[in-house]
Amino acid sequence: MRFMSAKRRQTAQQEHASDVATYVAAGGEESVQRVITAVYAVTKKLDQWYVRQFADLDLTQGEWSVLAALARAGDTCLTPSQLADLSNVAPSSMTHRLDKMAGRGLLQRRPDPTNRTRTLVSLTTEGWALFSAAVRESNVVESDTLRGLSSSERHELARLLEIVIDGLDDVDA
Amino acid sequence: MRFMSAKRRQTAQQEHASDVATYVAAGGEESVQRVITAVYAVTKKLDQWYVRQFADLDLTQGEWSVLAALARAGDTCLTPSQLADLSNVAPSSMTHRLDKMAGRGLLQRRPDPTNRTRTLVSLTTEGWALFSAAVRESNVVESDTLRGLSSSERHELARLLEIVIDGLDDVDA
DNA sequence: CTCAAATATTTCGAAAACGAACTTCGACAT
DNA sequence: ATGTCGAAGTTCGTTTTCGAAATATTTGAG
Numbered sequence: 014m015r016f017m018s019a020k021r022r023q024t025a026q027q028e029h030a031s032d033v034a035t036y037v038a039a040g041g042e043e044s045v046q047r048v049i050t051a052v053y054a055v056t057k058k059l060d061q062w063y064v065r066q067f068a069d070l071d072l073t074q075g076e077w078s079v080l081a082a083l084a085r086a087g088d089t090c091l092t093p094s095q096l097a098d099l100s101n102v103a104p105s106s107m108t109h110r111l112d113k114m115a116g117r118g119l120l121q122r123r124p125d126p127t128n129r130t131r132t133l134v135s136l137t138t139e140g141w142a143l144f145s146a147a148v149r150e151s152n153v154v155e156s157d158t159l160r161g162l163s164s165s166e167r168h169e170l171a172r173l174l175e176i177v178i179d180g181l182d183d184v185d186a
Numbered sequence: 187m188r189f190m191s192a193k194r195r196q197t198a199q200q201e202h203a204s205d206v207a208t209y210v211a212a213g214g215e216e217s218v219q220r221v222i223t224a225v226y227a228v229t230k231k232l233d234q235w236y237v238r239q240f241a242d243l244d245l246t247q248g249e250w251s252v253l254a255a256l257a258r259a260g261d262t263c264l265t266p267s268q269l270a271d272l273s274n275v276a277p278s279s280m281t282h283r284l285d286k287m288a289g290r291g292l293l294q295r296r297p298d299p300t301n302r303t304r305t306l307v308s309l310t311t312e313g314w315a316l317f318s319a320a321v322r323e324s325n326v327v328e329s330d331t332l333r334g335l336s337s338s339e340r341h342e343l344a345r346l347l348e349i350v351i352d353g354l355d356d357v358d359a
Numbered sequence: 360c361t362c363a364a365a366t367a368t369t370t371c372g373a374a375a376a377c378g379a380a381c382t383t384c385g386a387c388a389t
Numbered sequence: 390a391t392g393t394c395g396a397a398g399t400t401c402g403t404t405t406t407c408g409a410a411a412t413a414t415t416t417g418a419g
Contacts, residue, residue: 028314029257029314029315029317029318032257032317032318032321032322033257033258033260033317033321035321036254036257036258036317036321036327037258044332044337044340044341044344045328045329045331045332045340046328047340047344047348048332048340048343048344048347049232049328049331050272050274051343051344051347051348051351052225052228052229052232052347053229053232053274054274054347054351055225055347055350055351055354056225056226056229057274058351058354058355059222059225059226059354061354062354073375075375075376084202092397092398093397093398093399094396094397094398101226101227101230102375102376102377103376103377103378104397104398104399105376105377105378105379105398105399105400105401106375106376106377107398108398108399108400109375109376109399110375128384128385128397129383129384129385130383130384130385130396130397130398131384131396131397131398132397132398141202142202144202144205145202145205148205149205157353158218158222158350158353158354159217159218159221159350159353160353161349161350161352161353162346162349162350162353164217166346166349167217167218167220167221168217169342169346170221170343170346170347170350171217171220171221171224173335173339173342173343173346174221174224174225174227174228174343175220175224176334176335176339177228177331177332177334177335177343178224178227178228178231179334180331180332180333180334180335181228181231181232181234181235181331182231246405248405265367265368266367266368266369267366267367267368275405275406275407276406276407276408277367277368277369278368278369278370278371278406278407278408278409279405279406279407280368281368281369281370282369282405282406283405301366301367301414301415302413302414302415303366303367303368303413303414303415304366304367304368304414305367305368
């Protein structure tokens, strides 16, 4: 018994070796793990890239995502919920983000006349100005980030990612 | 002048229309935008998937990444820095994460005898047990997430993502 | 040998995100 | 019309993360 416990100490992971093997085998060890770590790595590096890119404009990645969404929308106002979806954050997080940006005078909120539940968000003149400055500042904006890929590779990458998203959506249901 | 300001009000965004066009054009016929939003969406959904998958084991995605890294390492201990790299978080964040997991008795820290600057982290018996439970609980763990893709598509996806990562690495330098 | 620079980890304070609960409305069936 | 259900937005408390500074140790240059 003394011997056993001493031995178990050394080979604690060997007791679970088959689970490790199962896990590694299921992970394909190549494909799945590689894809998942790569996806996380890209978002991580993308975040850092945004930080560097917009640091001198005092813009965070999250704020940029709101700014760009509203700019793309043009005249059409967006609701906080829509912005939360587009920015991939919880609605409660968007509230705080909009508070800050409204405080800086970048955007304005007004009640939707047709539905008092909703709030309509739109860029102010200052918001448009900051968007323009950001576009000029980093004069190619996002295109740098994918410069290792050809046009067809970009489409292929987008296609594969969207398949993954669909697969994860199905799990939800 | 009154007319002008009234007009500017309505078409504030038109003043910056060319910037929007620039932005859209730089986005490379939207393929860049598509890729970036897709990457963010995948990580988002992946996080949600981890939460659901491991909720009843009281495991977060971050904790799972530490657990799995140590399990894969087997007998080899890992340092907090290595775990931070593998988990894509700052070293200071890893300290807190390890504190919590050590508090739960899942892992232990001991000083590296050959270099007193380093700390060696390894799973306890309980840590191994939780890893095994997680592997059995969701019996294929991460492979579910990519089930829409064939094997060759997975490799292709990983390859493309790694090219993007390399491109973003170069920007750092 | 000694001192400066680099590395590994932790501490600390601040910023951001989340989920849950709450409030206010709108939609719709009875 | 009315009462119930669901949606939108916000508030609140907690958790997680980060960056910068502090500490301890190793490494390398002169």
